[in-house]
Amino acid sequence: MLVKNRNMENTSLESKEVKEVKEVKESKENKEEAKNLKVEVEAENLNFFYGEKQALYSINLKIPEKSVTAFIGPSGCGKSTFLRTLNRMNDIIVSARVEGKILLNNQNIYAPNVDVVDLRRRVGMVFQKSTPFPKSIFDNIVYGIKINKLANSRTELQQMVEQALKQAALWDEVKDRLNDSALALSGGQQQRLCIARTLAVMPEVILMDEPCSALDPIATEKIEELIVELREKYTVIIVTHNMQQASRVSDYTAFFLLGQLIEFDETEKIFTYPKEKKTEDYITGRFG
Amino acid sequence: MENLQEATKTDNLILAPRKKRWLMSPSADKAFHTLTKSLALFLFTLVIALVASMIYNSRLSLSRFGLSFVFSSTWDPVKELFGALPFVYGTLVSSITALIIAIPISLGVAIFLTEECPYKLRPIVLTLVELLAAIPSVAYGLWGIFVLVPFMRNYINPVLEKGLGFLPLFKGPSYGIGLLTSGMILAVMIVPIITAISVNSLNSVLPSQREAALALGATRWEATQIVLLNARSGIIGGIILGLGRALGETMAVTMVIGNRPEISLSLLAPSYTMASVIANEFTEATYDLYLHALIEIAILLFIITFIVQAFAQLLIRQISKGKKS
Numbered sequence A: 001m002l003v004k005n006r007n008m009e010n011t012s013l014e015s016k017e018v019k020e021v022k023e024v025k026e027s028k029e030n031k032e033e034a035k036n037l038k039v040e041v042e043a044e045n046l047n048f049f050y051g052e053k054q055a056l057y058s059i060n061l062k063i064p065e066k067s068v069t070a071f072i073g074p075s076g077c078g079k080s081t082f083l084r085t086l087n088r089m090n091d092i093i094v095s096a097r098v099e100g101k102i103l104l105n106n107q108n109i110y111a112p113n114v115d116v117v118d119l120r121r122r123v124g125m126v127f128q129k130s131t132p133f134p135k136s137i138f139d140n141i142v143y144g145i146k147i148n149k150l151a152n153s154r155t156e157l158q159q160m161v162e163q164a165l166k167q168a169a170l171w172d173e174v175k176d177r178l179n180d181s182a183l184a185l186s187g188g189q190q191q192r193l194c195i196a197r198t199l200a201v202m203p204e205v206i207l208m209d210e211p212c213s214a215l216d217p218i219a220t221e222k223i224e225e226l227i228v229e230l231r232e233k234y235t236v237i238i239v240t241h242n243m244q245q246a247s248r249v250s251d252y253t254a255f256f257l258l259g260q261l262i263e264f265d266e267t268e269k270i271f272t273y274p275k276e277k278k279t280e281d282y283i284t285g286r287f288g
Numbered sequence B: 001m002e003n004l005q006e007a008t009k010t011d012n013l014i015l016a017p018r019k020k021r022w023l024m025s026p027s028a029d030k031a032f033h034t035l036t037k038s039l040a041l042f043l044f045t046l047v048i049a050l051v052a053s054m055i056y057n058s059r060l061s062l063s064r065f066g067l068s069f070v071f072s073s074t075w076d077p078v079k080e081l082f083g084a085l086p087f088v089y090g091t092l093v094s095s096i097t098a099l100i101i102a103i104p105i106s107l108g109v110a111i112f113l114t115e116e117c118p119y120k121l122r123p124i125v126l127t128l129v130e131l132l133a134a135i136p137s138v139a140y141g142l143w144g145i146f147v148l149v150p151f152m153r154n155y156i157n158p159v160l161e162k163g164l165g166f167l168p169l170f171k172g173p174s175y176g177i178g179l180l181t182s183g184m185i186l187a188v189m190i191v192p193i194i195t196a197i198s199v200n201s202l203n204s205v206l207p208s209q210r211e212a213a214l215a216l217g218a219t220r221w222e223a224t225q226i227v228l229l230n231a232r233s234g235i236i237g238g239i240i241l242g243l244g245r246a247l248g249e250t251m252a253v254t255m256v257i258g259n260r261p262e263i264s265l266s267l268l269a270p271s272y273t274m275a276s277v278i279a280n281e282f283t284e285a286t287y288d289l290y291l292h293a294l295i296e297i298a299i300l301l302f303i304i305t306f307i308v309q310a311f312a313q314l315l316i317r318q319i320s321k322g323k324k325s
Helices: A013-027 A031-036 A079-085 A116-122 A137-147 A154-167 A187-200 A217-230 A243-249 A267-272 A277-283 B002-015 B026-056 B059-065 B085-116 B122-134 B137-164 B179-203 B207-215 B220-248 B251-256 B274-281 B288-323
Strands: A039-050 A053-064 A068-072 A096-104 A123-126 A205-209 A235-239 A252-257 A260-266
Touching: A039 A079, A039 A235, A053 A079, A053 A235, A053 A252, A053 A260, A068 A079, A068 A217, A068 A243, A079 A205, A079 A235, A079 A252, A116 A123, A123 A187, A123 B207, A137 A154, A137 A187, A154 A187, A187 A205, A187 A217, A217 A235, A217 A243, A243 A267, A252 A267, A252 A277, A260 A267, A260 A277, A267 A277, B026 B059, B026 B288, B059 B288, B085 B122, B085 B179, B085 B220, B085 B274, B085 B288, B122 B179, B137 B179, B137 B251, B179 B220, B179 B251, B207 B220, B220 B288, B251 B274, B274 B288
Parallel strands: A068 A235, A068 A252, A123 A205, A205 A235
Antiparallel strands: A039 A053, A039 A096, A252 A260
């Protein structure tokens, strides 16, 4: 629905962009409803350091549930770093240090009593380069289910695998070769497998770190369709370098620059009437 | 016409002779090709010649005993009876014992070095481990005789005899020297090899594999298992190299194994290996058949190492099959 209509007539580049934005607008007629949505992820005065170097400066942000939020900005602006603070993936970096709070359903995930392992199950993550384990397709999905002890029987396990693959729109392509190595899949299929693997552990939030940057346009389109569908059930946060992608798939957009959150708003507003000059400059391609 | 002239002009530019450089001619290229090819052929010929001369120089024993040489366990130079089975057995059992001891230690050290060890300590610990590989084997042998053998005799073996003596594997009496002790010496010698190669292959696993596991709610240990899974072909390669060294090791083993050509199920009993019997008895081989029997043992050792290597290659290929898309 949100995905760009490729047959659309366009007279000039500008009008194409306007039309795209219009499409997005139509699909979100119920603006009021969107505003009343519960806040799922919230950053409160978040600072982040790699050793001495500060990478994020007092980020404040509220991301509603069951929406797609895009993080855009030039390389090194801190958007990936911020994404990785949301499931505490930065914890594995020795010199990393966090100040401030990240609230997931009003609970601070940096509180001392938080179970990081369970947090990461609740906040799934898909990486830039697909990361299938060197196992069969079936076992890749099973891995997360097993370590989190989510299935009670073999039949339930198989059902969960099937459901996850269907949700990721991969089932039809792999149902006859579930025991083949996952590494034999194409790049786009591998990425959808990784999404299926994430869905299988029943997360609440799904983080995606440039999930399409290594894929061709057709594989990208499939992933984008998938992201739009995921919005029904999950809160999706996606880092992207591709502004068209941000405008196609997201409801909200956050623009980062030099470790600061410059602007956060509904995607259509960011792309039509940005409040900040810097956002406008970036979106219109004046830099970055 | 003008166009044509211009074209020839540019062609001439392209074909203009470059500055002369050393060895820049087709014949020099050809010479280079011939040189490298003949070096490769030389190595190949060397192996063939080696095998041929070994077969020639063991012909007496080959024709006299035939296949029974491999399956006979009598080694009696006085009666001119030669069978290699005790040596094959001693070689295989001491090497496998070494692997059983060395694999967990090496993997533990490798995982510690790549996962847990503080960054600044890593090169120091790794250098220390690699230093173990540089110690000459005769030094290990001396250490074995004066430290390890008494230690085994007084502390380890009595405990094993008492606790597990009901198993034929740990039946006494024990002298300190024997299969288990030589297995331990070999383990110390191959730990650095297996560790170094495992560290390399663990380090080459993409960090995103570990992160992907963690992102699915894996504990640290579960994520490490995924990393190990990725590194498994490299680790197995390291283990095979270690096994290769253990099979061929002569000096340190012969100093602690007891040098008795007998097959005993007990790991505490003295034994003999192929490499050590060749080294020990070569000078005592006073008649041709004796000498030929020793050379035939060398052929056997060659065949066994060859089979182990071939098997390892197959195993590694099987494992890494799925990796290429």
